[in-house]
Amino acid sequence: MHSKTIAELSADLRARRVSSLELTRHFLDRVSRLDPGLNAFVSVTPEQAIAAAGAADRRLAAGDAGPLTGIPIAHKDLFCTRGVKTSCGSRMLDNFIAPYDATVVERLSQAGVVMLGKTNMDEFAMGSSNETSWYGPVCNPWDRARVPGGSSGGSAAAVAARLAPAATGTDTGGSIRQPAALCGLTGLKPTYGRVSRYGMIAFASSLDQSGPIATSAEDAALLLTAMAGFDPRDSTSLEHPVPDYRAQLDETAVAGLTIGLPREYFGDGLDPGVARAVEEAIAVYRRLGANVVEISLPNSALAVPTYYVVAPAECSSNLSRFDGVRFGYRCDEPRNLLDLYERSRGEGFGAEVKRRIMIGTYVLSAGYYDAYYLKAQRLRRLISEDFRRAFAEVDVILGPTAPTTAFPLGAKQDDPLTMYLCDIYTIAVNLAGLPALSLPCGLAGGLPVGLQLIGDYFDDGRLLGLAHAYQRETDWHRRIPPGYE
Amino acid sequence: MEWEAVIGLETHVQLLTKSKIFSGASTAYGAEPNTQACAVDLGLPGVLPVLNREAVRLAVKLGLAIGATIQPRSVFARKNYFYPDLPKGYQISQYELPIVSDGRLEILPEGAAAKTVTIVRAHLEEDAGKSLHEDFHGMSGIDLNRAGTPLLEIVTAPDLRSAAEAVAYLKKLHTLVRYLEVSDGNMQEGSFRCDANVSVRPRGHEKLGTRTELKNLNSFRFVERAIEFEIERQIEVLEGGGTIAQETRLYDPDRHETRSMRSKEEAYDYRYFPDPDLLPVVLDEAFIEAVRGTLPELPDARRERFARDYGLSAYEAEVLTASRELADYYEEAVRASGNAKLSAHFVMGDILGALNKEGREISAAPVGPALLGGLIRRIDDNTISGKLAKQVFESMWAGEGDADAVIAKKGLRQITDSGAIEQAVDQVLAANPQQVEQFRAGKDKVLGFLVGQIMKATQGKANPAQVNELLLKKLKG
Amino acid sequence: MSLSEDDVKRIARLARLEIGAGDAPRYAHDLSAILAFVEQMGAVDTAAVTPMAHPLDAVQRLREDAVTEGDARAAFQAVAPRVERGLYLVPRVIE
């Protein structure tokens, strides 16, 4: 059962070959047996899951079911879930029971999905290895001595190990795509504004976007169709019609499409095994009739430095609300107001979060704003203009998602800068607000390699279609980590 | 040395909306603590602000009324600092690009020349909550009902030169925001709050002195007294060879002094930057013109019209347009009475006097404009004399009915029957032969005495003009 | 830009973060390295470039002025560290 895609499970549910209750129990059972070795979940919610599965079965019986009705999934623990702990991977929110649902959670519930639990993540989504979580690191099912990527590492590990057919993730600088790549999954970061940010605990508001992590492009399309859409509670949400992304999958013709390969994404620092797998994927697209041309994104090298000004600046302010007054962690016996703030925040946040808050505080402070923050905002425009020029010539941009496959736990933990470079190919997309997708395109040394497709604004559907076309030709997305079959 | 004060004012005006600036929680005053603070106002994780159209409309309305530039594009920023009444750790406010800039307000300070005050900017922002300090085991209690209430902060250039000018400006602004129905202007409830930046310099000098910022000025009287105190204090410090520290000072009305707010002395670095949760506010011509179409007649224009059309003095017109409600009352009274001059006389005298004595608003006057008009008509048609009118007015104020009812009930109708008046005149002349002799000998003064006697004989009801006429005829006859 | 331990303490104060005395050198080192890294931004002349605060060219939507949120104090205060008589309690705020 767990090796099937959502599309297949959905057909089984409708044909009454399986009930949602059976499916839910099956996955809950896998979670309880296999998660102790992965640490992918922060919370498992069996009672709610069983109740939701029962409701889904009634909808299925009444003929009132959509394609997601009765499908179990997991939510990244960054989405607020009413009545369920929403920790954001932080001690700060270890005691926080959200009083409301995020829009994404609400929409998926309305579509009939069954929440199995909440997945582990880098603290406040700050990390690329899932090692900054208050709940400890997550292991990669392909090699438990390695990281799953981050920050949506718990979601990726859970789906890779088939503890859930799919999961939600969020992507501020690569946090859906990089763990999807490292775990052999299909993950989409939609166009900024496509999916509501309401109820998503903010890291960097102008970069954050949530999306699906699944085993196939078809499943990602099913999930995005339910997740996307205008939300009056989010000012940055766009009033742009949501197509049926799955129905569009087969309409995307690869033949005649122009694919651009950014020269800057294939240079030094790219692991040869990753490069080889990406080259083979390019060959598949050529065979399907795509024109492949080399392009340049000249400001690529500045994306990571720019990001590490913009994202910390926004996070330093977004995380000010965690002050020990209205919710969340509060230090014992504060001596005075200043002590309440400093100790609640000092004890509630981990080291990486504190580093980023301090960098952000610094780059916004008097005397440094122009040199850092404003400078980064100007570079952000140059970076996004690189893409605008590229999309005048090509339909889609293709390259590796991450420079390497999954690295060993602990390898980069003590060196923030090395860790930041994990996102060298993913970060520019967030600065520009573009949609991008990672899909598995091979193994290198037994570990999955991710292929990244970057689209123009609102080309989310085209990316899913291109990934689907590739997945009809190959079976990398069908590979399950040994031991989890 | 002669000193000159330089004053600039920042006024926070609460906009008259039903819901908060970025959330759907109510702005109603006086609710139980934290019952009107929703997830957005509390800054709970994951929630987001969405801008209230009405707050924008009201800001534009005020901007148009002060002849300001309405910015086609304005931007919300975050002002970052930690304080328990500031739930998100930042205040959403407009910083570099405010919605309104470069307006002006003309003031007429008492006993001084008219002056135009430049309004540098007016920007939208959210209010903070409230800290309560009564004893909670030595802790403070935080009520966030007020958090997220829409404010328009209106900032003047340092154009004011005295406490009196500052108060004249504030009163003018207060009148204006209420005229426009942009704010209820209720100072007790904090809907109209002012901070003053005060410095002094030797008269004739161009360079500004170091300024202090005065907070907690929640009545016109406090504004005046705090500024006066602060000017004196600064002059004293400078004349004593000291220097003024740039600081925030709190006005203490009980002790009538300003004092340094030590807790705020820590240098704040607000780290303003554009709020990434909100997008630029872009207003097109159509929006602005639609708001312009809702502007009422403004106080200055109304004052001029009153003077011109009703033949009022500049002073009368100023008093009668001090609030929209008072001006409306007056105009209705004019319509009901058909006598602008007498209406002005009654409104400024009897009505305002009685309201003042009882501490009531014009809207609560027991004698409404239609009733007052009825009274004035009875003076005009000689039913009662002006003197009796006072008595009638008092009865009306006490709720004894309209003018006609009071006149009838008390028998105050003026005697205009010349036969009856003649009889009274004859009686008085017969009873006072000595005075008649005196008059005839050229002593005009006794006339007043005789009139008085006749009025007394008629219990004041005789028409005075008729009495005069008849009396003279008889005496000279 | 290289940050001293005092710089770190000043920034931490502004951000209301307690940094253990023993941790200041480590933060000074890490933050200095990150700042040195981001200073690569200086390689490009951006004088003529308009800053970009937001990925999309969208404008703010305006919400109708309607009260849509009722009293949910009990639910919100259920997750509060310390409340009394409906108020959030904090160590005394001195004015």
Ligand SMILES: [Mg+2]
């Ligand atoms: Mg101010």
Ligand SMILES: [Zn+2]
């Ligand atoms: Zn203000």
